[in-house]
Amino acid sequence: MTNRSPRRPGAASVAVTAALLAGLVGSLTAAPAHAVAADPDLFCDIPGQELAISPIADLQDGDSVTWLSTVKGTTPTSFTGEYVGKLENGLGYDASGNPRDLLLVKLDGDIVNGAPGSLAAGVWSGASGSPVYDADGALIGAVSYGFSFLADNVAGVTPAAYMKAIGQLPGIQKLSPAATNRAARMAGEEAVAETGTIRRLEPVRVTTGTTARSLDEYNASLAKKVEGFRGVAASGRAIDGGANDGADYPIVVGGNIAVSYAYGAVGEASVGTVTAICGDEVFAYGHPGNWNSKLSANIHGASAARIVPDLTGSYKLVSAIGKVKGKLVDDRLAGVRGLLGAGTATVPITTTSLVGSHRSTAVSHVSEKQLIAAAAYTQVGNEVARMLDNGQEASAKVSWSIVYQRASGAVATLKNIDRYADPNEIAAYVGAGVADDIAQLQANPFEDVKIVSVAVAARFAEDYRAARLAGVQMLKKGTWTTLTQGSVTKVTRGATYSFRAVLSPIPGAARVTEYSPFTVSIPKGVKKTMTIALAVPGFGDGFGEEAEEPKTFSAFIAALDDNARSDVFDRTRTYTSTHGLRVARTSTTVAPTVLIDDGKTVLFRLEAPALSTQR
Template identity: 30%
Template sequence: MSLTPRRRRLLSLAMAATLSLGLPAAGFSVLAGPAHAAGPAGDCVQPFPLSGIAAGDEVEGLTVVSGTTPTGFTGEILGVLEDGIAPDIDMIMIDLDMPEFARTGGVWSGMSGSPVYAADGRLIGAVAYGLSNGPSPIAGVTPFEDMNDHLASSTDLRTSPKRLGKADARTVAARAGISVARAEQGFKELPTPMGVSGLSARRLAQLQAKGPDFITKSTYVLGKTSGDKAAGPETIVAGGNLASSVAYGDVAMAGVGTATSVCGDTVVGFGHPLALLGATTEALHPADAVYIQPDSLGAPFKVANLAPPVGTITDDRTTGITGTFGALPDTTDISSQVTYGARSRTGTTAVSVPAYAGEATFYQLVANQDRVVDGPSSGTQLLTWAITGTDNGKPFSLTYTDRWTSTDLSEPSYSVAILVDELNAIDGVSVKTVTAKAGVTDSLARHTLVGIEQRRGGAGGPWVRVSERSPIVGRAGKPVQLRVVLGGTAGKKTVTLSRVILPSKAKGQIFLVAQGGDQGDDEFFFDEEGEGTDEASVAAVRSGLSHQLRHDRIRVQVGTPDKLDLGWWGDDGDYRRSRGVSFVRTQTTRPLDSVVGGTTLLPVVVR
């Protein structure tokens, strides 16, 4: 199967409400008092034409430093960079000033979307870009004229703002107190970095370092609030906090920025894309800023708590995001129940953008397990999962149970997350629910396959250890009785197999292959051979799961080399087929009390 490219990220949480604000009065003044005491701007502010902007014009704006109430800032226009954002989308360069810059050094991530107003109160645009190297008060502003159509015609391509010419670089360098060479590197998007709640910073870094390839590597830890302490929809005003998530709940994945304009039940913000998804189903959230974290090497960033969702982000495009208050997006619901001794907990996460369901599944399963075990798990996990959804409109359900023993029990979550991700990549397939139930113990005991024994002399005869020098011996058309011998830290054990009846035409040498499930590949194959991914479908996944060998089972096969698929056998295997004999007898044991590792290949002499 060809997987769709992976992506992009930024993340957070959940609930609902409706917001309606009045229109601004004529001649409305955005900042009536000192910059730091500015109140929220009125609703449905009209755009200021880009053609009316001139270098030296003074501007005012709004953003949140702490809490939910916007604070004012001032600035001076330096000029307009033609096509500075994208073809036919100019960038307005502005030198901003506010008391907080003394600590942060300039604009910060999370300030994206902060509205900038002309002297007559009309909306010039949204702060969206900062200089490429380190903090600076020089901001690149996305014109509101290009955001005011609610993004319906914006370019669906993420672009890199162009470098500055010599004249513009000299102007910026003089105002920012940096070298011309540094200024020439131009602007970059103020990052709206991926944030994840539900995991500590240390744990998040561990998982990103060794998780599936679709796990985003550059994220930070978010907070979240609910109940009476959560910010409400009334806090999403021009200059107020605005967040957009692809998942929320136990685990939230969201980006925090600023609202540029609120008009009726519609909000426009950020001034650049969150994940550039175009038409989308992200969830719209209020947020409560905790503080602005300085960063001497890059842009400072806003640390915030996400509140439950209050609507849907419908567009995520080049010039920003647009959303509506009220109805929430449909979600894929992920639930995990973990039991560890006397402790048990069930957690849930809702995913509003299907492309992120695999990643959210991974985080949800690991976060809940870490919470119950109180740290990363080492031991044994018995995991049962179920996935439901639709396949071209028809409902489907998949389920599987397996036992894992590892010093890192986040590994089972990898496999489930990968499968969810791959299912969502199949045309016409939509995953609706993922449920997982896990029992965890501290035991690291394992079985190891150490040998095969054959009963000789009929019922009641002795069991004899077989080997390459002392092979299994049988008669054509007659049964042979075998058992598997196990050792390892889980203790000694024998598992008797069902009798294997050899075909009447089988004479000469054939083979036995035995494999413990903990020895194989943990990927879920799309067909019984573990290949054929170009034909990926729900039916193929179901078939692959039916042939998947559990870690606590043993598979034993007796047959001819062609049926055993012994790739190293070579052309010599043709002799068996030329005699008209081609067969395999397969049996799989019941689940054992521990995982089983090891493989063995032994000759079988048929007389």
């Protein structure tokens, strides 16, 4: 089995040249049409949005600059600064083998440098994408890289020309001899961005309904458990806060922009700054997010609470993420590009939770398919903690329906149900079943499957209820009578008898004895004695070492549908027929609580009268 770990964001230095080299010698698809100006001296020539590109070759050390960024709310603030130079080939070579420089700007302002009563923040996470302008108002580029975790006020700036070209990928072309030689040299050279002297100014990673760490850990566990599954997460520095409030926050130059893979009850987004807007195109960050344009993401406005100075790197504290304002179309080295308007399609995850007679519904909207499983897991776990106001001891009965579309276009539904109980971490378990089914469907080896929707119904109780099979009782003349282990009870052929399994609480569980009724019919063809054995089955996922691997998609679905529940026990009856045949049949009974397999089998016998012998 090949284990794949989900891509994780980090504040480590960005290595660019090796990845770009692959683009030099391979074929790339053509990009869609852009609204940006064809004139290389202009970023945008749309009336009312005209924006020139600063001729960076003319910039001199000490030249004054201005820059925009949002430090509170949604309105950008203008700051000053000065140009202090460049790092040659700081961003590595482009797909044609041309070096790309990283500009250096010293940023000023009360927040960057500090003021009486406040600490200096330097350049903060979430500032990436902040536009920098020359004295004539032409766009120099976007704040994007830093050089220290301390409160440093010098930032690396991605030139505007590189950002304008985001998504404009080259077609198939043969390299000239000079370009081929340059590519060969590149394989042995390091750009400045590959060293420890430069780091990406991380966007702020905002995760709602859970923590970024929990989401990452569960994505990693799914990748280990389900062959072929890979999770995804938003990039950036993880912070607390940032609930999705659905407000109509604007997307403006210098303002906040959130790139989300999910929003709603469970959300996962990166928040940075808008560099430029041209028509319906939005440019931001000045560096990659996840550096994967194949991921499906929406863009939102966002509101900032404050800039927080921190010894490990200052950051923007995001107070809220607003409604969808468009979709992401490019996630490239020079930044991200989005389109204003309709967002990308999302998969709804709906949970309906009950505690007593109280009912509550929560919905998440997930745009990136590889986040659906982790979002469902997180949402169910979050619901048990929210509804009970208790993140530790509880019990739950959870059912789920996953609507999926097959490669043929046919739509089908997978339904399952299970019980969960834990005295310490109930939230860590209640969503595991639905998440596993989603991941298995997505990673199945037979055909591409698209998840259409996920619905979960859960009933929660604050007690920790778990039991073991302790014995069995038989209804005799209206009274429940305990049968001893291995006992023999006289019965009549063709009659049906009522029994109930005795379920005793395990140590630490709520002191409640529960019962699970069942009936046994005595066949007319039984020779004499029928043996009944009750046992809790061992756990499995349907694809264990002893199970036969499914050979078709239908067999795969059947195995998923036959999930191993934690609230059942097996009833096996064996007897010899009057024809001398040995008969053994097993059926499953659903119990009202989680059952723990302690290795014990409850056994009793039912004996019919001896048959008369005919001479």
